[in-house]
Amino acid sequence: KAGVTQTPRYLIKTRGQQVTLSCSPISGHRSVSWYQQTPGQGLQFLFEYFSETQRNKGNFPGRFSGRQFSNSRSEMNVSTLELGDSALYLCASSFRQGRTNEKLFFGSGTQLSVL
Amino acid sequence: GESVGLHLPTLSVQEGDNSIINCAYSNSASDYFIWYKQESGKGPQFIIDIRSNMDKRQGQRVTVLLNKTVKHLSLQIAATQPGDSAVYFCAETASGAGSYQLTFGKGTKLSVIP
16 A cells, blocks of 8 residues: 655745645555654644544644545645744544544655745 | 653664663553664665564564563664665554654664675
């Protein structure tokens, strides 16, 4: 099986712009999560989607949003970019059924630099 | 809020020796734990997981130990190799919640000395 695929691998944007990141989960996985990784804050949960529904959101401003499509692919969007949004954005997928958590697999991430 | 933390931020070991990476967690509701390895420029790679109904689980060259009494998790790597050099993260979550959300530790950098 192919792993979690994220595109693009690198992005450079300027303050005030918006960006959309894409994620294709492992085939058969319906749960898709997004995490932000920075040297200072480590790995922080952004949101999780399951069957096109956002089930939870981390402590991030409303500028961070996402969605999931019927094929489980997901996108996240950041509007009005700030310098502090520079980070590695990681997508992860899981074959989570019911209420039991299963292995969570990560993609290689999108490295976003805001200038 | 409750979080997962690591005792040692850096660890240097001689090639061939065993490595032990420790992790403390504070959420008593956590019942599922995962160890990840992250190499430079890559996403976290799943190593091994353990549920709270187990004390020990073994994989290929790796063993995870869970001590629920003191809320402590450890990852043991046998016969450490240069390819094991990376940052290791523990993560925890509680099943039964409406969402799957991992809380990560800050990470331990493992350096293997050839």
